[in-house]
Amino acid sequence: MAIEVNGVSYETDENGYLINLDDWNEDIAKVLADGEEIEMTQAHWDMINFLRGYYDEYQIAPAVKVLTKAIATEKEIDKKAASEFLYGLFPKGPGLQACKIAGLPKPTGCV
Amino acid sequence: MSSPEKKWKTVESGPHSYEEALHPVVRKNYGQWKYHEIPKPGVLKHVAHSGDTIYTVRAGTPRQDTVDMLRRLCDVADKYSDGYLRFTVRNNVEFLTPNGANVEPMIRELEAMGFPVGGTGMCVSSVSHTQGWLHCDIPATDASGVVKSMMDTLYNEFKGMEMPNKVRLSTSCCAINCGGQADIAVVVKHTRPPRINHDHLATICELPKAVARCPVAAIRPTVINGKKSLMVDEEKCICCGACFGACPAMEINHPEHSKFAIWVGGKNSNARSKPSTMSIVAHNLPNNPPRWPEVTEVVGKILTAYKAGGRPWERVGEWINRIGWKRFFEETGLVFDNDMIDSYRHARTTFNQSAHVRF
Amino acid sequence: MEGAQKAASDEVIQGKDGGNGKFLNPTPMLDELEKGPWPSFISGFKELAERTEKPMLRGVMDQLEYSYNTKMGYWKGGLVTVDGYGAGVITRYSMIKDKFPEATEFHTMRIQPAPGLHYNTAMLRGLCDTWEKFGSGIITLHGQTGDIMLQGIEQDKVQECFDELNQAGWDLGGAGAGMRTAVSCIGPGRCENACYDDLKAHLKLLKHFVGPLHRPEWNYKIKLKFSGCPNDCTNAIMRSDLAVIGTWKDAIQIEPEEVTAWVEKNGTDALVNQVINFCPTKAISLKDGEMVIDSRDCVRCMHCLNVMPKALSPGKERGISLLMGGKNTLKVGVNMGSLIVPFMKMESDEDMDEFIELVEGIIDWWDDNGLDHERIGETIERVGLKLFLEGVGLDVNINMVTRPRDNPYFKARY
Numbered sequence: 001m002a003i004e005v006n007g008v009s010y011e012t013d014e015n016g017y018l019i020n021l022d023d024w025n026e027d028i029a030k031v032l033a034d035g036e037e038i039e040m041t042q043a044h045w046d047m048i049n050f051l052r053g054y055y056d057e058y059q060i061a062p063a064v065k066v067l068t069k070a071i072a073t074e075k076e077i078d079k080k081a082a083s084e085f086l087y088g089l090f091p092k093g094p095g096l097q098a099c100k101i102a103g104l105p106k107p108t109g110c111v
Numbered sequence: 112m113s114s115p116e117k118k119w120k121t122v123e124s125g126p127h128s129y130e131e132a133l134h135p136v137v138r139k140n141y142g143q144w145k146y147h148e149i150p151k152p153g154v155l156k157h158v159a160h161s162g163d164t165i166y167t168v169r170a171g172t173p174r175q176d177t178v179d180m181l182r183r184l185c186d187v188a189d190k191y192s193d194g195y196l197r198f199t200v201r202n203n204v205e206f207l208t209p210n211g212a213n214v215e216p217m218i219r220e221l222e223a224m225g226f227p228v229g230g231t232g233m234c235v236s237s238v239s240h241t242q243g244w245l246h247c248d249i250p251a252t253d254a255s256g257v258v259k260s261m262m263d264t265l266y267n268e269f270k271g272m273e274m275p276n277k278v279r280l281s282t283s284c285c286a287i288n289c290g291g292q293a294d295i296a297v298v299v300k301h302t303r304p305p306r307i308n309h310d311h312l313a314t315i316c317e318l319p320k321a322v323a324r325c326p327v328a329a330i331r332p333t334v335i336n337g338k339k340s341l342m343v344d345e346e347k348c349i350c351c352g353a354c355f356g357a358c359p360a361m362e363i364n365h366p367e368h369s370k371f372a373i374w375v376g377g378k379n380s381n382a383r384s385k386p387s388t389m390s391i392v393a394h395n396l397p398n399n400p401p402r403w404p405e406v407t408e409v410v411g412k413i414l415t416a417y418k419a420g421g422r423p424w425e426r427v428g429e430w431i432n433r434i435g436w437k438r439f440f441e442e443t444g445l446v447f448d449n450d451m452i453d454s455y456r457h458a459r460t461t462f463n464q465s466a467h468v469r470f
Numbered sequence: 471m472e473g474a475q476k477a478a479s480d481e482v483i484q485g486k487d488g489g490n491g492k493f494l495n496p497t498p499m500l501d502e503l504e505k506g507p508w509p510s511f512i513s514g515f516k517e518l519a520e521r522t523e524k525p526m527l528r529g530v531m532d533q534l535e536y537s538y539n540t541k542m543g544y545w546k547g548g549l550v551t552v553d554g555y556g557a558g559v560i561t562r563y564s565m566i567k568d569k570f571p572e573a574t575e576f577h578t579m580r581i582q583p584a585p586g587l588h589y590n591t592a593m594l595r596g597l598c599d600t601w602e603k604f605g606s607g608i609i610t611l612h613g614q615t616g617d618i619m620l621q622g623i624e625q626d627k628v629q630e631c632f633d634e635l636n637q638a639g640w641d642l643g644g645a646g647a648g649m650r651t652a653v654s655c656i657g658p659g660r661c662e663n664a665c666y667d668d669l670k671a672h673l674k675l676l677k678h679f680v681g682p683l684h685r686p687e688w689n690y691k692i693k694l695k696f697s698g699c700p701n702d703c704t705n706a707i708m709r710s711d712l713a714v715i716g717t718w719k720d721a722i723q724i725e726p727e728e729v730t731a732w733v734e735k736n737g738t739d740a741l742v743n744q745v746i747n748f749c750p751t752k753a754i755s756l757k758d759g760e761m762v763i764d765s766r767d768c769v770r771c772m773h774c775l776n777v778m779p780k781a782l783s784p785g786k787e788r789g790i791s792l793l794m795g796g797k798n799t800l801k802v803g804v805n806m807g808s809l810i811v812p813f814m815k816m817e818s819d820e821d822m823d824e825f826i827e828l829v830e831g832i833i834d835w836w837d838d839n840g841l842d843h844e845r846i847g848e849t850i851e852r853v854g855l856k857l858f859l860e861g862v863g864l865d866v867n868i869n870m871v872t873r874p875r876d877n878p879y880f881k882a883r884y
Contacts, residue, residue: 064687065688083685143658145780179514195590225509386702386708
């Protein structure tokens, strides 16, 4: 599979994740978000930037609990409310949608 | 991803409710049962304080079922058990009826449909097992096929009640052992370190995650042909396959080097002895589809020895505790070797810290 | 292997060919599993495929045959889910879809059954009808965690299938780093040894934790299993992080006439050899020919009750023991659950609310103190039970250990 952005074709896997993580730019993110039927707001971009920053630093995507804790701290809300906020932004889950839009690798495994 | 117009708003309901799935006699006597008997293999009779009686007919299933098969089981339930049925954790199906006259016709019909009636009392019950090549993303074998092959040879032990106590079996397609601890377990044993796909590793895996997954710190980052990748210290590697779950590029499965091991003595019940974990008693058995004869042969040897030597109510592990591992290996014809000496954490707790010796 | 060489050819296998006019392609390896008396899953799959002619079934059979020949698996994971959920669908794509295009997608939907795995035929037929409409028609009853596994659906049908199932009262099961689907034994639904209503407890707990089940965000998975008595038919002690096992506090109830009847039928030898000698704490003795149980020595193992179900039954003061930390081998080795609450009442709604509060506290502690991909038993192994007890606010109890420590290496607070 592939997506086309500004006339350039980028390779993706069958779930639409970028194959080459270095390809990522904000225009690609917008196209990936469109595919998920997500309209990017500042809150979405904050989350995407957080994910990319974390990935740059640690070479892994943060666990969901890292995301919710960060949100909970920043917004001074509890973990449950933070989780609801996160799923409000990315209804099919941060693993599936936020990582995809941020150009991070697909999470693996069921065990 | 095209999603059609949503008409239904999800109700996060959790488990399905159970009350409507209980037979009226069960509902009436809920929590008020007095005792049970096993009138014959495959049949249970439960009596309530009210005097009400409910019969259960139990039959084996393949676990990998189909809608066709389940509809046939529903037909049986509609005909003989007022439309109620349930399953056991060993994948057996059960039909509960207050009408004792329905028991024999139901048995005949189930048997005619190919479902063996049994699985009660001192029997070899059906196998708790995993998904395998049919569906799993990390399997070295197909547990369903192993189970089918094994249960073909144990068919009469499932239908009878001639074992010293119940025998629970499990089968697993990798060392994670989703099939679980059991009296006798058939579990894949990898024997070589993972083969690493350096071309794809960095794009499909998070490197630190795979490094962290290793229980013996044998995985290190490296660069191969200019690409970030991982390397394995093969001396340290214990061939557990934990990294493969985190990183599909760490290919642990191998058509020849992924073998089978047989384990015995797992018990979860608290009855008599405390629950116990399994010990390895055979390994280096080939992964030999479609019938895995080498595996079923070893399981057969263990069961034959246990059936002959176990005292009533002794589970496999309890039988071995009494006769000792020396006699276990003698009577099963299996061979103890130095790979069976524990070398992992807390290994010394499995050493004989006494002068108790069996001759 | 001869078969492996045969299957190594690169031809694309699709469509009706070589199957003697049948829908399916030849599967000589799998056909070997149609022999023998035990019911064959292969015969079931073939019957279903020939009737429904679903291409996915043919593709999956072809790929499975190929696996049997090459002794390798060919599925890889991915991410498919339904709106609002981060888990519950196990995604499978064929790694060799060029060879078996009909097997390209074969996702599983995990569905939570009713506690105790009870069904009525209307429920089960409805489930089958929906599943045949949207999916392959293959169902596993049940997965090792306790789910109904609806195996084989394409991504673009998942949401619609789920909506229809959800309207019929079904919900997805757990996956990933969150609460998982639970299992309970038949409990008060038939068993005289059920010491609490494990079906009700199962339903209540899992409804309470439905959020973290659908939106996993803990360190790793948490499994709950509910067994009505210490026979532990759900294998809770080994297969669950939190094992809720029924027990009782007072004396075993004895019906003397039934004891006499048992001895008349089975003999004194059996009473001595099969009952008294097997008591793990020597709590049973004969006094003037009568069987006597010293309750203070009894550890509630269940053995004598199992042998003499008519004569003996659990005491009247019933409740649960809670064990924590059970899991299988990876990575620290097999961990059995260990006792953290010796006894708790589990009768009223208040009892269950108190229990839920305790479980929440335990999970919160683990969420704060555990590492990524660390089960709660592994966290305890790393930090010690003492820290956990302090963190959760549980009182220390001698039943938590088999004996006090045999080394002096701790920091005293005095």
